[in-house]
Amino acid sequence: MTPRATLDLPQMAGAADAMQPVPVADRVHWVGALDPDLRNFDIILRTANGTSYNAYVVRGSTGVAVIDTVKQEFTEPFLKRLEAVARYDELTTLVLNHLEPDHTGAVPELLRRAPHLEICVSPRGVQVLRALLKDRFDDYAVRIVRTGDTVSLGDQTLRFLTTPYVHWPDTQCTHLQDQRLLFTCDLFGCHFCDARLFNDRVGDFRFSFEYYFEHIMRPFKAYVVAALDLIEPLDIAMIAPSHGPILRAHPRQYITHYRRLVKSRLASEVGDQKTLLIFYVSAYGATSMMAGAIYEGAAENPDVRASLFDLQIGEFTPFVDLIEEADALVFGSPTINGDAVKTVWDLLAGLVDIDTKGKLGAAFGSYGWTGEAVQMVEGRLQGLKMRVPEKGLKIKLHPTDAELEDCRDFGRRLAAHLTGRMQPREVDFADL
Amino acid sequence: MAQAKLTFADVSLTVNVPAGTRIIEISEKIGAGITYGCREGECGTCLTRIVSGAENLTEPSALEQRVLKENLAARNDRLACQCQVLGGEVTVRPA
Numbered sequence: 001m002t003p004r005a006t007l008d009l010p011q012m013a014g015a016a017d018a019m020q021p022v023p024v025a026d027r028v029h030w031v032g033a034l035d036p037d038l039r040n041f042d043i044i045l046r047t048a049n050g051t052s053y054n055a056y057v058v059r060g061s062t063g064v065a066v067i068d069t070v071k072q073e074f075t076e077p078f079l080k081r082l083e084a085v086a087r088y089d090e091l092t093t094l095v096l097n098h099l100e101p102d103h104t105g106a107v108p109e110l111l112r113r114a115p116h117l118e119i120c121v122s123p124r125g126v127q128v129l130r131a132l133l134k135d136r137f138d139d140y141a142v143r144i145v146r147t148g149d150t151v152s153l154g155d156q157t158l159r160f161l162t163t164p165y166v167h168w169p170d171t172q173c174t175h176l177q178d179q180r181l182l183f184t185c186d187l188f189g190c191h192f193c194d195a196r197l198f199n200d201r202v203g204d205f206r207f208s209f210e211y212y213f214e215h216i217m218r219p220f221k222a223y224v225v226a227a228l229d230l231i232e233p234l235d236i237a238m239i240a241p242s243h244g245p246i247l248r249a250h251p252r253q254y255i256t257h258y259r260r261l262v263k264s265r266l267a268s269e270v271g272d273q274k275t276l277l278i279f280y281v282s283a284y285g286a287t288s289m290m291a292g293a294i295y296e297g298a299a300e301n302p303d304v305r306a307s308l309f310d311l312q313i314g315e316f317t318p319f320v321d322l323i324e325e326a327d328a329l330v331f332g333s334p335t336i337n338g339d340a341v342k343t344v345w346d347l348l349a350g351l352v353d354i355d356t357k358g359k360l361g362a363a364f365g366s367y368g369w370t371g372e373a374v375q376m377v378e379g380r381l382q383g384l385k386m387r388v389p390e391k392g393l394k395i396k397l398h399p400t401d402a403e404l405e406d407c408r409d410f411g412r413r414l415a416a417h418l419t420g421r422m423q424p425r426e427v428d429f430a431d432l
Numbered sequence: 433m434a435q436a437k438l439t440f441a442d443v444s445l446t447v448n449v450p451a452g453t454r455i456i457e458i459s460e461k462i463g464a465g466i467t468y469g470c471r472e473g474e475c476g477t478c479l480t481r482i483v484s485g486a487e488n489l490t491e492p493s494a495l496e497q498r499v500l501k502e503n504l505a506a507r508n509d510r511l512a513c514q515c516q517v518l519g520g521e522v523t524v525r526p527a
């Protein structure tokens with residue numbers, strides 16, 4: 001059998017460089033770039049077959065808009081494709097749906113060639129744009145656009161949707177109403193490189209689509225829901241994201257799928273009960289005794305569903321799913337060599353994929369002489385944007401019966417915070 | 433020294449503070465859910481809903497006004513790393 005000429009494979013570099021602009025809709029062209037050799041994105045994502053940076057040109061009777069650009073090292077092929085469909089002096093509008101470097105790398109060079117462009121960004125996009133352009137920010141025409149604002153290109157109209165945090169605070173979507181085409185940048189994207197571009201023609205990208213959601217969108221689920229609420233009522237025949245396949249076959253199916261992905265992973269039968277999870281690690285059993293007593297105290301409250309887990313035994317992935325749904329998280333660690341134990345840090349580090357903002361957090365642990373683990377964990381919980389109203393509970397070596405009662409009280413107070421039944425307290429600044 | 437009462441609704445705690453105190457100086461110490469990024473009035477992370485007593489806070493600076501606007505803040509929102517309590521009673525919670 002003759003080996004296949006690799007250059008012909010749709011995701012290979014040779015094909016990538018030679019690619020011409022691709023018509024996507026009436027006077028809408030793909031002018032992006034393929035990056036088949038990328039194996040790692042934003043440090044956190046593995047990209048087994050590379051990615052693409054999709055950018056688009058929309059031509060109307062009185063104006064021409066560029067929607068997003070590409071990563072800096074692909075500036076030349078991007079501009080070559082752009083030049084094949086429009087002259088720089090014809091361009092009127094540059095829409096930046098998201099200002100992460102993978103989509104704005106070519107912006108400085110594009111603006112050098114077309115300084116007259118009006119740049120359309122979201123209200124929070126302008127903050128990032130200022131940081132991107134630095135001293136030159138004031139040299140350009142910048143327009144802040146919000147949901148419902150439009151830019152007319154004559155016989156085509158761009159309408160904007162402010163959809164923050166469908167990756168960064170700056171993100172927005174752009175709807176080309178007349179053609180029912182929605183440009184979503186990272187939203188509905190995935191890292192999958194295939195020159196055939198359209199979802200009905202490319203290879204199997206389902207895994208990449210789910211993996212991308214899991215790591216890029218999942219931490220911002222509440223914002224994804226808000227974005228879907230804006231997008232769902234629109235008339236949409238095609239979704240054009242800035243990574244991976246253009247979704248022209250069954251675009252609605254992807255919206256429905258996102259709706260599924262933002263839902264709870266685990267059905268819960270506790271109704272209005274608040275859930276409180278206690279995770280602990282214990283070498284000699286002291287922290288474990290504390291955990292048990294805190295658990296008892298919290299579980300006395302009929303409106304709280306408390307659960308207790310030994311971190312050294314459990315699997316992390318299901319814990320992360322549980323934590324995402326929980327209302328309160330309590331971590332117990334002894335102080336070992338002046339630190340909390342690695343298992344606790346590993347689980348806390350794993351929480352980058354989910355939203356923990358506003359959950360109730362607390363820390364506890366047994367110690368021998370310094371006990372810094374508790375405060376270090378509290379710091380991390382605050383870093384995860386949790387509220388940590390109860391000062392962490394530290395007990396020297398194994399707890400006495402009286403100290404176990406303190407632990408139960410700690411659990412009771414956490415339960416009270418959780419159910420909004422904490423008695424209001426008052427303290428003086430000097431006592432903090 | 434003139435005193436003020438600053439209440440953090442999400443953790444049911446009132447702190448008696450000297451006039452001129454910034455919310456940021458208290459909220460982290462007591463573990464309230466207001467969170468911080470830049471701490472310099474630029475990023476908007478510390479957006480805080482003033483539940484009552486907004487008139488007892490310093491007026492927003494031009495920078496704070498701009499950041500509030502760019503972060504689509506509601507009328508009762510302020511930046512906790514910026515505004516100072518002047519006196520009286522103020523109640524806040526994470527926006």
Ligand SMILES: Cc1cc2nc3c(=O)[nH]c(=O)nc-3n(C[C@H](O)[C@H](O)[C@H](O)COP(=O)(O)O)c2cc1C
Pocket residue numbers: 042
């Ligand atoms: C996935 C991702 C998430 C980010 N999140 C934040 C953030 O929460 N806060 C922030 O200030 N910057 C954030 N940034 C911006 C980076 O800190 C910024 O791009 C920085 O210049 C990257 O530095 P490096 O080139 O050393 O990686 C994020 C960047 C990426 C890629």
Ligand code: FES
Pocket residue numbers: 467468469470471472473474475476477478479499511512513514
């Ligand atoms: S923490 Fe950035 S504006 Fe206050």
Ligand SMILES: [Fe+2]
Pocket residue numbers: 098100167168186
């Ligand atoms: Fe992004």
Ligand SMILES: [Fe+2]
Pocket residue numbers: 100102103185186242243
């Ligand atoms: Fe991206």
